[in-house]
Amino acid sequence: MMRSRRGVCGGRGCVLVLVVCAGGILLVLPSCYQFFLHTLAQLHQLMSILQHPSVCQYPSFFYNETEIKGINSSVVSAGRCLPQPRYLPLPQDNQQDRSLPYITINRGGRIGNEICQYMSLAVLRKMFGVRASIHGEMEKYIGQFFHRLTLPVQDSHRSHNYTIKLHYDDIYKTLVTRVNNNGPPPDAPYPYPINQSIYIYNNPCPPDVLLPFRGQFRQEFTFREDIVDKARKHIDEAIRMQSHLADKNLTKITVHVRRKDYIKFLKERFNLEPVEKSYFERAFDFFRQRVPEPVFLVTSDEPRWCRENLIQPDVIHVGSNDSVVDLALLTLGDHHVITYGTYGFVGAFLGRGTIVYPESENSWPFFRCINSTIYQPIPRD
The missing domain is CATH 3.40.50.2000 (Glycogen Phosphorylase B;)
Structure with a gap:
């Protein structure tokens, strides 16, 4: 979310523009009032750049459970909503370290289901830095329609080398809890968040969790x-x-x-x-x-x-x-x-x-x- 605030600086009719990205001031731009109208287009362009996901690393869509406004408040109070990280740790990408445990996911249903499964798995990689890979059959199916998929295909000799099966909600809640308990992102990378390889056996598609990454997925799922x-x-x-x-x-x-x-x-x-x-x-x-x-x-x-x-x-x-x-x-x-x-x-x-x-x-x-x-x-x- 972007916000701007105008004020008077130095008593000379200047404009102070505070550009805010997800709660933190990113830039302060003083400008003489008489030139403000001439620079409006440039400012609009700057705002567009700052709204890009690569700059706004902490999307405002992430919120605490107490802030959730669901359709049915009893659902929220019963704890049936997935928790949200209070911040993004922006972990290092561990995909290339083949010695680390990984997460893979079931493939089932038709094209809508498989895209949802792919995105749900990709979110775990983007948010928590876990290694993630898809089955070859999933890549073979949806890969024929899209040409920018980034999740790697699981090695055939390790396709069943996981140690536990979990529901998506369970592994997601566990990872969020570990992130929230660790506090704000430190200077050093977080410890790798899983100690065993995991197979997600259900077919997830959480629209609230996926939403902050909508722009990224629109780029990744580019049709031929x-x-x-x-x-x-x-x-x-x-x-x-x-x-x-x-x-x-x-x-x-x-x-x-x-x-x-x-x-x-x-x-x-x-x-x-x-x-x-x-x-x-x-x-x-x-x-x-x-x-x-x-x-x-x-x-x-x-x-x-x-x-x-x-x-x-x-x-x-x-x-x-x-x-x-x-x-x-x-x-x-x-x-x-x-x-x-x-x-x-x-x-x-x-x-x-x-x-x-x-x-x-x-x-x-x-x-x-x-x-x-x-x-x-x-x-x-």
């Missing part, structure tokens, strides 16, 4: 150019067919509607029915009131339902028959509307802007611990 070209072509052609949208500077809102296989899962797991058109109407109105010239680009595993229910002049159905192209399409939005499942979440997370999701008081807990305006709940019922 041919996939992006196909996605852009679908969008451009769909918009071009709508003459009333021609020559407008549109704000693109991608919309993912998950139904089919998730209908039964929602009912059995959370006693929920799929969201109906009223949720989408509220989500669309949310953006209509906030952004100029919105257009809603809809993809779904059940396009017929969408074409029968989401019928408005600014709603366009753009899905293809290729799930990977559609995922790339979702990432191209300026903002996003999602329903359920990791596929829609990943598409929005790897995009830009705000992510609107369905809120229900005692139900789907995916966003239960979020404390960010990037994730915006909209009543589903």
